[in-house]
Amino acid sequence: MNTPPSPPGAERTDGSSVQIGALVPLTRPGWVEAGQHLLAGLELAVREVNDVGGIGGRPLELVVRDTAADPQRATAAVDELARLGVAALAGEYHSVVARAAAARADALGLPFLCSSAVLDALTEQPTEWVARLSPPQSRGWQVYADFxxxxxxxxIAVAAQPSVYWASGTRILRDYLAPRGGTVIELDMRALTPAAVCDELVDNRATALLLLVGHPEPAVPIVKSVRRDQRLAEIMIGAPAGQSEFAEWATLLGDDSAAIPFLRYLPERLGPLGARVETALRERLAEAPSFVAFEGYDTVAVLADVLRSHGADRASTAESWSRVAVEGTRGQIRFSRTPGISVWQWASTPIQVVDRDPAEPDRFRILHAG
Structure with a gap:
């Protein structure tokens, strides 16, 4: 049975928990590994907040909902979490899903700190209710274009599936590369098999192929096909959205998983807080944490600071984005208004282009930073 919603502006004083709703992709077709890393970061930060007294003596609690990369499911989860009386929303990895969640949170007056989605137009109109930690796609993908x-x-050929996110990425690349002498060749994956992709790459004299497609299908078959085509021995395969970040990629592709550059949002060196959190996340995940796990941790760190300072009132949380100054795992987090971005944005998120080292696929090489 659902708990009745708290009246607007009300705070509980009976020692009950302060709840944060967490939107996370934990089942297919969502990128499950990304969801697991995101949740690990969220949960670790909640545990640490509670170890030092919670929020004004009240425990912080995550109320987790699996979005499964489904915008409608995410919207329904936002409605449910709002009825349950959560103080704020956190999380989400998939941009199209986060956009649906942000629109609903804005309509309901529910603060949402988006952890990991990058689509520039997270809401149609400027909103005070939504803030974001990950960089906007226009900034990150321009760094990738520079690389x-x-x-x-x-x-540069892009093997793309229909999606607002992939279409936006293609447009950013084309608009940035064209004035600098670059050409973007679109390959419609609705019409091409992996073998046909190879023929298109040869015919178009492409020197790089970017995977703007889902994981593991059809990304993994495309990589296998290209790697085995002797005509394409010199072509670079890239995955700006980060398909090659997670361990499953290496498991499915073996040696073919290496030398596929992607974007990640980490500094060159972690500070003391980041290093400590990295150790704790590695223990929790039983593998090296991705940047998504750090995004999860930082999300709760910010929300906990806001809730301690301004209470669990939703309107007060939304009004506080401009005053946030929190030391996160990847640097000091402050939100500002960025031209062309409709939500409060952390403007100095670190950005790297990295790949797996062919000599040691479990090790990542930093190729470029922006």
Missing amino acids: LLSAGHSR
């Missing part, structure tokens, strides 16, 4: 140019790639 491509610096590596000598000017004829």
Whole structure:
């Protein structure tokens, strides 16, 4: 049975928990590993908040809902969490899902700190209710475009599936590369098999192929096909959205998983807090934490600071984004208004282009930073 919603502006004083709703992709077709890492970061931070007294003596509690990369499911979860009386929303990895959640949170007047989704237009109109830790796609993918140019790639093919997110990425790449002498060639994966992709790459004299497609299908078959085509021995495969970040990628592709550059949002070196959290996350996950796990941790760190300072009133939380100054695992977090971005944005998120080292696929190499 659902708990009745708290009246607007009300705070419980009976020692009950302060609840944060967490939106996380934990089942297919969502990127499950990303969801697991995101949740690990959220949960670790909640545990640490409670170890030092919680929120004004009240325990902080996560109320987790699996979005499964489904915008409608996410919207329904936002409605449910709002009825349950959560103080704020956190999380989400998939941009299209986060956009649906942000729109609903804005309509309901429920603060939402988006952890990991990058789509620039997270809401149609500017909103005070939503803030974001991950960089906007326009910034991150321009850094990736700079990397491509610096590596000598000017004829770039994108194997793309229909999606607002993939279409936005293609547009960002084309708009940035064209004035700098670059060409973007679109390959529609609704019409092409992995073998046909190879033929298109040869015919178009592409020197790089970017995977703007889902994981593991069809990304993994495309990589296998390209890697086995002797005509394409010199082509670079890239995955700006980060498909190659997670361990499953290496498991499915073996040696073929290496040398596929992607974007991640970590500094070159972690500070003391980041290093401590990295150790704790590694223990919790039983593997190296991805940048998504750090995003989860930082999300709760910010929300806990806001809730301690301003209470669990939703309107007060939304009004506090401009005053946030929290030391996160990847640097000091402050939110500002960025031209063209409709939500409060952490403007200095660190950005790297990295890949798996062919000599040691479990080790990542930093290729470019922006």
